[in-house]
Amino acid sequence: MDRSWMSIKNYLDPKYLDGVDEFIKFAFLGKDPNCKLPCPCKVCNNFEDQTKEVMTNHLCRGIVDSYTRWIFHGEGFESDDENDDIEINDNDSDFDSMEELLNDVGVANFGESWRHSPELDTGACTEKEGEPSRFLRLLSEAEKSLYRAVKTLIPSSYYEAKNFIRELGLKCEKIHACENDCALFWNENKGLDHCPNEKCKAPRYKSPNSKIPRKVLRYFSLKPRLQRLFVNEEIARDMRWHKERRVDNENMMRHPADSLVWKNFDRNHKSFAENPRNVRLGLASDGFNPIGTMSNSYSIWPVILVPYNLLPWKCLKDPFFFLSMIIPGPKAPRNDIDIFFRPLVDELKELFATGVETYDAFREEKFMLRAALLWTINDFPAYGYLSGWSTKEYKACPVCLDETTSLYLNNGHKCCYMGHRRFLPIDHKWRQEKKQFNGEREHRQPPRTLSGEEVLQQLLRIEQVEFGKAPDLLQQKKRKCVQNSSNWKKMSIFFELPYWSTNKIRHNLDIMHIVKNVCESLVGTLMNILSRTKDTWQARKDLKEMGLREELHLQPGGGASKVMPPACYTLSRLEKKNFYQFLSTINFPDGFASNIPRCVKTKECQLLGMKSHDYYVFIQRLLPLATRGMLSKDSFDRICNYFYYYKFREHRQILEKQNLSSVQQRLDSEFPKWFEERVMYTHARGECTDELLSLARGPDFRVNTFAGCNVNGFRFHIKARERERKTQNSGVMVKGEHADKETYFYGIITDIVEVEYSFTQNRVVVFKCDWWDLRNNSGIKVDKQSNITSINMSKTWYSDQPFILASQAEQVFYLQDTKLGGNWHVVELVSPRSSYDVPEKHEDDLVDNEEAYQE
Structure with missing residues (x-):
């Protein structure tokens, strides 16, 4: 609600009087007209209660300016001013009403007549209470008003809370494990008290008279989670999207179904591909320390499954992430991780072979649901644990395998890998360069990728290891590592899946970790951070031994000391200070990245505490701009490579x-x-x-003004709203015409106005903007090589045409241009949030196939 009238000193101003009327209506809405409320006039100051008529007369002589949040008259205490924002194109909820959803759950689990089950007449809950009765009892308890029965409904202890949640059906199976990761006390080993491995024999429990296990795997069954995807009608329909509504484009991959892996799987397993409801899964796992930043060393490994049948903007959202298991610590499982995957692999084999009976709320029928695992997604160390290929030492590359080009550095005491140019096109100029690489031209073709069958044949020839970390087993593993010339350490348990060897890609690397590591190394080298730089004296000595980059070799200094000559990427102390100064002044739109300036310590020249997504923004958006004008042209290029109206x-x-x-x-x-x-x-x-x-x-001459607007996936704010904020949401770009030529206009939003056409009550939101003058080179400059656009923000134009439609606006933000300086700023585009450019087939194009699927 607009409250600018409160600052008007002319109390006879029509705008002020209209504001008083709006306030009186708001304060006495739904109340007795004869009641008394605190009066916010300058005399009463909310200390005296007055009637509606008296309060109106008082306010005509002035209102307390500071009373901007009407907490004494029904307004809440929310500190955020998002109520000043206007929403455009507000999407409907993704789910049906809660009552419909719960009814779908009942039908899916207990049949059409579940509400009329004879068990419902049994009265109170007993130990033999049936599932329909238990579900209906929980449903009736959920419908009770909480404030009327607080004491009886809220659990009084942690134990009661666990029992209450357990009845919801979110079951967790606790499987005891050997403390040395040798085996699970499961299936045939369920009754044992000691590890079944003869070289371990570790006890199962902490003490002979205790039943407290030393290590517990928590496993969440996959079947009920897959079944629940089809309980809701809308989600069940979306599970068919990849086949019925996805537009296939061979030249663009918008969804995993566009990949060669998916299409190859469909060709090899046609019976599985016939039913679009069969689920394709991806698996991700990594270790983390749940104790946080404490000195305790602990590694716990959650395993997540993701269904890919859904739309692109749903399949990677957390409501559809399935926590499959939690692998306990305190140490990482490493190659013994296969032991813990046994329950999941057995369930995946059953789901692929026979499936599980599932109710489809969209088709209103039951069918046999099948599922298959397409690939895993991990960082590089976990890649080795899951695939069985050691990602260390000379043959670390899981793509090149035995053809990995590696070299041991005598001074750096590590392996380096120099064969990347063989993956470039045969006519690429870098293939002919010698000085910038290893001193040789590259004429080799990329290594041939082995099929899953060929990999399986290699694995069948190696001796399989015994899992576990018992001392005797560790010694045996060390001896086998010395004798084994191949980097294969084991046959992955996933090869037990009947389709795994035919998958075109079985394991993927998570780009998040790659970007983070590369960014840290790159910034550490540029800023010469001792713990992170790759440009060390050991590296310079290795260059001399290899006969490369003579200008970087250590030079003799005074006496026996050596001097490191500066490289083309070496920054001076002033340039480093300017680098951190640039980072400390940047502002991003809401949700674009975290507050990176808080990670910058300008005086100490440090960059600490960035999140993983921040590294991606940093290397893609900030690093080229921060080093612009500091590095030589060659070094900078290498880093960069990494409403108009209708009349x-x-x-x-x-x-x-x-x-x-x-x-x-x-x-x-x-x-x-x-x-x-x-x-x-x-x-x-x-x-x-x-x-x-x-x-x-x-339109009506009376308008509503707002401080923010959410439209087309963007959140816009007016410039005045950003004075005390660390974010920047006022930048705007729109396509228009100037001098009969199509051009882009850049500016900032100064006001957001909603106008109403009273005859039809249609409403339109427009942005009032200041536009930067871009008429010549003194207003805009475009670096074609690096694709960086800089604009001069000292002059404006088109002051007589400040308005655009909100629906036509695209969001940008501005960063200081470190090369041009002054009022020059670099323009950075923002991608809309929760908005995806993915075409879909229309309902008219869909052919409703009523033929039943053959199971």
Whole structure:
């Protein structure tokens, strides 16, 4: 609600009087007209209660300016001012009402007549209470008003809370495990008290008289989670999206179903691919320390499954992430991780072979649901644990395998890998360069990728290891590592899946970790951070031994000391300070990244505490701009590589026939009047719609103003709202025309206005903007090589045309140009949030196949 009237000192101003009326309506809404409320006039100051009439008279003599949040008159205490924002194109909820959803759950689990089960007449809950009765009892308890039965409904202890949650069906199976990761006490080993491995024999429990296990695997069954995907009608329909509504494009991958892996799987397993409801899964796992930043060393490994049948903007959202298991610590399982995957692999084998009976709320029928695992997603160490290929030492590359090009550095005491150029096109210029690489030209073709069958044949020839970390087992593993010339350490348990060897890609690397590591190394080298730089004296000595980059070799200094000559990427102390100064002043739009300036310590020249997504933004957006003008052209290039209105044509043609020199100016000034006269003439003849008549009469002169607007996936704020904020949401870009040429206009939003056409009550939101002057090179400069656009923010233009439609605006933000300086800023585009450019087939294009699926 607009409260700018409160600062008006002329109490006879119509805007002030209208504001008083709005306040009185708000304060006494739903209350007895004769009641008394605190009066916010300058005399009473909310200390005296007055009636509606008296309060109105008092406020006509002034209101307390600071009373901007009307907490004494029904307004909440929310500190955030998001109520000043306007939402455009607000999407409907993704789910049906809760009552419909719960009814779907009941039908899916207990049949159509679950509400009329004879068990419901048994009265109170007993130990033999049936599932329909238990579900209906929980449903009835959920419908009770909480404030009327707080004492009886809220659990009084942690134990009661666990029992209450357990009845919801979210079951967790606790499986005891050997403390040395040798085996699970499960299936055939369920009754044992000691590890079944003869070289371990570790006890199962902490003490002989205790039943407290030393290590517990928590496993969450996959079947009920997959079944629940089809309980909701909308989700069940979306599970068919990949086949029925996805637009196939061979030249673009918008969804995993567009990948060669998916299509190859469908060709090899046609019976599975026939039913679009069969689920394709991806698996991700990594270790983390749940104790946080404490000195305790602990590693726990959650395993997550993701269903890929859903739409792209749903399949990677957390409501559809399945926590499959939690592998306990305190140490990482490493190659023994296969032991803990046994329950999941057995369930996946069953789901692929026979499936599980599932109710489809969209089709209102039952079917046999099957599932298959397409691939895993991990960082590089976990890649080795899951695949069985050691990602260390000379043959670390899981793609090149035995053809990995590696070299041991005698001074750096580590392996380096120099064969990346073989993956470039055969005519790429870098193939011919010698000095910048290893001193040789690259003529080799990329290594041939082995199929899953070929990998399986290699694995069958190696001796399989015994799992576990018992001392005797560790010694045996060390001896086998010395004898084994291949980097294969084991046959992955996933090869037990009947389709695993035919999958085109079985394991993927998570780019998040790659970007983080590369960014840390790159910044550490540029800033010469001792613990992170790759440009060390050991590296310089290795370059000399290899006979490469002579200009970087250590030079003799005074006495026995050596001097490191500066490299092309070496920054001076002043340049480093400017680098951190640039980072400390940047502001991003809401949700674009975290507050990176809080990670910058300018005086100490440190960059600490960035999140994983921040590294991606940093290396993609900030690093090229921060080093712009500091590095040599060659070094900088290498880092970079890493509403206009529609008018009636009739009116324009009339003006052009008059041979006027200023057609556009006459069009802008005379069109509204001409348009109104034209529409009123057609309306008198009965040839005009209400919408056109409302448009010709114009909007109501009374408007609503807002400080923010959410539209098309962007969150916009006016410039004044950003004064005390660390974010930047006022930047805007729109496509228009200047001098009969199509161009992009850049500016900032100064006001957000909602106008209403009272005849039809249609509403339009417009942005009032200041536009930066881009008429020549003194206003805009584009670096074509690095694709960086810089604009001069010292001058504005088009002050007589400040408004655009909110729906036409795209969001940008501005960063200081470190190369041009002054008022020059670099423009960075923002991608809309929760908005995806993915075409879909229309409902008319879908053929409803009523033929039953053959199971």
